[in-house]
Amino acid sequence: MTARNRIRSRLTKACSTAVLFAFVLGQTGFVQAGPREQAKRIHDRIAGVPPSADVLDDMENDIVSGRAIEAAFTAMQDRAFYDVTLKNFAAPWTNEAMSKFVPLNDYIATVIGLVRDGQDFRRVLYDDVLYIGNPSLNLPNYSTSNNNHYESLENSGASLRDHLERVNQSTYTGLPPSATAGVITSRASARAFFSAGTNRAMFRFTLINHMCNDLEQVADVTLPPDRIRQDVSRSPGGDSRVFLNNCVGCHTGMDPMAQAFAYYDYEYNANADPDGELGRLVYNAIGETDPETGSRVQAKYHINAATFE
Template identity: 60%
Template sequence: MKPTRVRRQLATGIALGSALCSAMALAAPQEQALQMHSRLTGIKPTETVLLDMARDIGDGNPEAAAYTAMENNAFYNITLKNIATPWTNRDRDVFAPLNDYTATVIGIVRDDLDFRQVLSGNIIYTGDSGLGLPGYSNSNNNHYEALESGGYSLRDSLVQRSQSSVTGLPAAATAGVMTTRAGAKAFFYAGTNRAMFRYTLLNHLCRDLEQVQDTTRPPDRIRQDVSRSPGGDSRVFQNNCVGCHSGMDPMAQAFAYYDYAYDPDSDPTGENGRLDYNVAGETDPATGSRVKAKNQINSANFPHGFIVPDDRWDNYWRQGPNQHLGWDAALPGGGNGAKSLGEELASSDAFARCQVTKVFRQVCLRAPEDSSDRAAVDTITESFVGGGYRLKQVYADSAIYCAGE
């Protein structure tokens, strides 16, 4: 019963005891609705929304209440932006400007798409062309910064498009957020492209390299730039370096044709740089093949090391202790290019559990800390995988669990 109806009953002389009983019956659902809305959006609901959510909770349908809360713009402009933005930069800065990486994560969640596309899809989200924004550019972030500074609702203003049609990247070379401009700027910038692998592992499988070290894997794909005797001591390589590089280098080879092109003299931080990809038939003058020169730098460190010939990758972690990451037996465990590597990573058990754990932490304001929390994460992860990897469902399930505390 709604509070307005309670007041009307009191005014017309209906028994006070009956009215209080009705109000008490609503107290718990309203409290849960208020907490659920706050956790999902960061703001309080309107009275109408609160009563609608409380009614659904009272009727035994808390999922409907959670989805009502997620209709609020703040869920997209605040909650989803805050969780995704740190994934887009090496400093893990939550205050970084909106960009194509963040917008694509938000759009995939909004449209209830299979979240695994975040690492493999030919997909990108841009602002609606009717908003009068600067057009998408491969060389700057003006489009998204204008979208954010204009205060537009990301729920209503984002449009799904194919990445290849927007950026010109061949469809087979697209790999979700890994091949967005923001992803390239952060993780293909300078270096050897290993950063893209490391931060993808960190952001989407919740593992940093130290957590997946395995010195039992063969070192045959470790590149020339890795010294086999750091500081003159080969034991450092055998007991430390090989643990990361033996698994990382064979998989990071998927990025052999990618680079982030910018002018280091006039634009040292690459603000106006762009993703650069060698299509079939293009040759890098330094390597004589499609492989970008950055993959063969510092070759004198160990001349007998592996020389990257192409973008063939293999997952050595399907054997050994990192089998526990839960690789999909239906996939071959190897392939060419970033797209198939993204499918490999996103089809792992670790990927699914990572998304659930991050959402749980954001919504419940704590990491899973006891057996009840861990059991809830297990259940929500099973629902996430079985329900088609829809992250909005994870938000709903996490909010229901935490609002009931």
């Protein structure tokens, strides 16, 4: 690693922790508390559980010495930070209802693993990465058609801090390495955002979850509409002004970006398995042809194609 990259890494680490510590510091009455009370508040807020006496002593000493950031990092070593705080942090990203009351899955585990390992968090959206439970736990094997591995890991009570192992996603999912994209191509993400529809959900919820904006905040009616798909009417209700002044705003950005997912789908039996619990992510690799489209593109991309041929 070059000197510049080392400095950048340290600054990123310091800045992210400073934001976290500023959040803790902003609690009412915090600045009036003594060092020991401050240390306990930091630990309670970050880990969600009280610290042991030894940990509290270490954090108090850090605060007295002017190293409050180090105290925050100490709190982040508690297993509850990974088992609860980070799980609840990432869980809403894995479903359209944005609920945190969902079982552990490959999306959540990968987020937790990347944070634990201090990786560049941008990898969550592009890397050939997956975190699974350590084989020593004798869990069910990772499967592309169910979530048993992660539910068993969660039910085992094993610490996610100590028992997550990084592997190549392509090795376990069968996707070519070039077709992996971090949590976007995780099974949990595919079930939530690639199932049914036209794959636009994947773009929208990635925008919400990782860019902190919804479509309305990035809409732009001045962009050309030539990449908008065929299933969008150019004259909704017979009035082209609605399309030009409203629909264009979202679709000019969303539709070209959603082309990135044209070879992906989430297959499941809608009759026997309406929630897609046993479905799997599928991908048309080079040389594969979808029987309905006659190309690599998934059939869902031709839904309502006659609306604007």
